Amino acid sequence: MRRASAAVAVFGAALVAFAFMLLPVVALFTHQSLHDLLHQVTNPVVTDALVVSFKTSAIAQAAILLFGTPTAYLIARNRFAGRSLVVTLVELPLVLPPAVAGVGLLVAFGRFGLLGSTFDALGIDVAFNQAAVVLAVTFVAAPLYMRQAIASFEAVDPNLVAASRTLGAGPERTFFRVVLPLARGGLAAGAALSLARGLGEFGATIMFAGSFQRVTQTLPLAIYAEFDRDFDVAVTISALLVIITAAILLSLKLTALWPSSLRSSRFLFARSISS
Amino acid sequence: MAELAAQLTLPLRSFDLELALEVGRTVALVGPSGAGKSSVLRAVAGLARPTAGRIALGDDVWFDAERRTFLPPDRRSVGLVFQDFALFPHMSVRANVTYAGAGRADEYLERFRISHLAEVEPGELSGGERQRVALARALARTPGVLLLDEPLSSLDSHTKAAVRVELQELLHELALPTILVTHDFDDAAALADEVGVIVDGRLRQLAPPQELVASPADTFVASFTGANLLHGVAHAHGDRLTLVRLESGEEIYSSDAAQGDVGVVVYPWEITVGRVHHEQVDSALNVIRGEIRSVVHVGSRVRVRVGPIIAEVTAASAEKLDLADGGIAVATFKATGTRLLPLVR
Numbered sequence: 001m002r003r004a005s006a007a008v009a010v011f012g013a014a015l016v017a018f019a020f021m022l023l024p025v026v027a028l029f030t031h032q033s034l035h036d037l038l039h040q041v042t043n044p045v046v047t048d049a050l051v052v053s054f055k056t057s058a059i060a061q062a063a064i065l066l067f068g069t070p071t072a073y074l075i076a077r078n079r080f081a082g083r084s085l086v087v088t089l090v091e092l093p094l095v096l097p098p099a100v101a102g103v104g105l106l107v108a109f110g111r112f113g114l115l116g117s118t119f120d121a122l123g124i125d126v127a128f129n130q131a132a133v134v135l136a137v138t139f140v141a142a143p144l145y146m147r148q149a150i151a152s153f154e155a156v157d158p159n160l161v162a163a164s165r166t167l168g169a170g171p172e173r174t175f176f177r178v179v180l181p182l183a184r185g186g187l188a189a190g191a192a193l194s195l196a197r198g199l200g201e202f203g204a205t206i207m208f209a210g211s212f213q214r215v216t217q218t219l220p221l222a223i224y225a226e227f228d229r230d231f232d233v234a235v236t237i238s239a240l241l242v243i244i245t246a247a248i249l250l251s252l253k254l255t256a257l258w259p260s261s262l263r264s265s266r267f268l269f270a271r272s273i274s275s
Numbered sequence: 276m277a278e279l280a281a282q283l284t285l286p287l288r289s290f291d292l293e294l295a296l297e298v299g300r301t302v303a304l305v306g307p308s309g310a311g312k313s314s315v316l317r318a319v320a321g322l323a324r325p326t327a328g329r330i331a332l333g334d335d336v337w338f339d340a341e342r343r344t345f346l347p348p349d350r351r352s353v354g355l356v357f358q359d360f361a362l363f364p365h366m367s368v369r370a371n372v373t374y375a376g377a378g379r380a381d382e383y384l385e386r387f388r389i390s391h392l393a394e395v396e397p398g399e400l401s402g403g404e405r406q407r408v409a410l411a412r413a414l415a416r417t418p419g420v421l422l423l424d425e426p427l428s429s430l431d432s433h434t435k436a437a438v439r440v441e442l443q444e445l446l447h448e449l450a451l452p453t454i455l456v457t458h459d460f461d462d463a464a465a466l467a468d469e470v471g472v473i474v475d476g477r478l479r480q481l482a483p484p485q486e487l488v489a490s491p492a493d494t495f496v497a498s499f500t501g502a503n504l505l506h507g508v509a510h511a512h513g514d515r516l517t518l519v520r521l522e523s524g525e526e527i528y529s530s531d532a533a534q535g536d537v538g539v540v541v542y543p544w545e546i547t548v549g550r551v552h553h554e555q556v557d558s559a560l561n562v563i564r565g566e567i568r569s570v571v572h573v574g575s576r577v578r579v580r581v582g583p584i585i586a587e588v589t590a591a592s593a594e595k596l597d598l599a600d601g602g603i604a605v606a607t608f609k610a611t612g613t614r615l616l617p618l619v620r
Binding site: 157159160162163164165166167168169170177178181182 | 317320321322347348349351353354355357359361362363364365374375376412413416
């Protein structure tokens with residue numbers, strides 16, 4: 001008897017937890033009719049924000065991959081004094097409040113910041129334009145990729161790297177033929193995480209880049225702007241972001257199932273069941 | 276065929292590896308784990324940088340501390356077979372073998388009888404198959420030096436015997452300067468022309484295997500070659516004999532001269548085992564009577580432990596004498612087959 005009531009209690013707790021997590025997401029799609037929702041998607045505020053978000057995220061992601069990958073490899077493959085300090089610094093933006101990140105970016109790259117006059121002399125203007133959005137997104141999202149990339153590179157068996165070298169391959173060939181393919185799954189997961197984080201970036205962007213439609217107003221900033229003006233638009237953008245981030249999460253789950261080689265990908269589904 | 280000459284100092288965690296080797300054919304390095312054997316291979320391959328010395332294959336200098344020469348691994352003509360084989364898990368067998376260059380890949384796939392596995396990935400191979408792939412891959416580069424790290428250790432005992440014979444033939448056929456590392460003296464003796472015993476980073480003795488057995492430089496080398504090693508205190512005894520009182524209490528004789536603490540070395544195959552000892556008909560001076568503690572079959576031979584000492588007899592004699600755990604037996608051996616060596620701690 002007692003056993004049965006315990007089972008009911010556990011089941012009930014799980015039900016409450018699931019409902020609590022799921023309801024806000026469901027409500028975003030039930031707040032207005034599907035017809036209205038689809039209609040709102042064509043609203044210029046929404047399409048502009050979509051374009052700004054996709055463009056800045058794409059550039060930021062490219063910068064993260066381009067600069068982050070070699071940096072992560074360097075940190076993963078070398079043992080040097082102060083290494084853990086470097087790793088901590090890389091991770092710092094993860095825990096930094098976004099508002100602090102925004103102020104930090106301002107006093108570093110803003111007109112009156114550390115590099116302001118240098119940027120001025122070079123003709124680079126990062127005040128309240130898309131370059132500022134890219135900087136903010138990169139700063140906040142990069143650590144998620146870096147952490148994962150360092151861990152993925154560290155997980156590659158050093159003996160495989162050594163074997164490649166003794167087989168006549170130089171450092172570059174070794175990196176592209178052995179290290180990169182073996183770390184690929186982890187790198188993709190890191191990229192997905194940082195992409196999702198970058199798309200949701202709010203605090204640092206609004207402080208450093210402002211919220212100007214068609215220029216710096218990303219999807220999260222548009223939600224905030226429409227919150228007082230047209231609540232239905234805010235809900236529509238929120239629903240859109242749910243779909244986009246859910247798609248990223250789903251692809252992340254799939255990359256986790258990625259075998260080290262595409263050749264064995266025929267086992268993908270069988271493996272997902274057994275694991 | 277160019278010879279490999281390596282003379283190097285390489286700091287390891289708890290000691291410096293320091294040795295000099297001239298490798299014309301196959302040299303086996305044996306020693307306990309952690310002795311620095313694998314580090315020798317890493318240094319020769321260019322995966323570790325010694326602090327002093329010189330490594331050269333013929334006129335081709337790979338490392339010279341004085342001239343600050345250090346060629347990276349990819350510029351040394353070397354084939355290294357790793358202990359865990361280090362096959363690329365994301366590539367097929369063929370891709371692994373062609374990694375070093377497509378040139379002779381098919382020939383080596385054929386040579387090692389792995390053509391039918393060409394499209395398989397390493398994860399699906401057995402230990403023996405993996406080893407053949409690793410060998411094919413290392414040799415496909417047609418290296419001037421072959422380095423083998425514990426080539427037989429990850430194989431089960433059944434596969435091991437067959438692979439040892441294959442490896443023997445291969446090394447003979449290749450006639451390359453080869454350094455192979457193993458912790459098993461029998462493997463070393465079977466595969467190598469010369470065996471070097473390394474302990475704590477130093478080469479204790481480098482000689483053909485039969486010479487290591489016949490005249491080991493110290494007790495460590497002796498015990499590594501499979502000899503019984505007993506401890507005792509030696510005193511000169513008349514008749515140009517030395518009397519040794521063993522730690523276990525027995526007294527034995529040796530024709531070697533020694534005084535004080537010594538290691539007593541006797542090979543198992545020089546010891547006869549009986550149920551009783553006939554002093555009148557046996558010239559052997561040394562008699563140890565004791566309980567039979569273990570009887571282990573090793574192929575056609577049987578290793579019998581009598582008291583503190585291990586003897587090797589044929590399976591037939593073991594059966595005839597009905598040797599079994601717990602019985603009493605007598606181990607006898609000659610004073611001339613009893614080596615006295617300084618103790619190495």
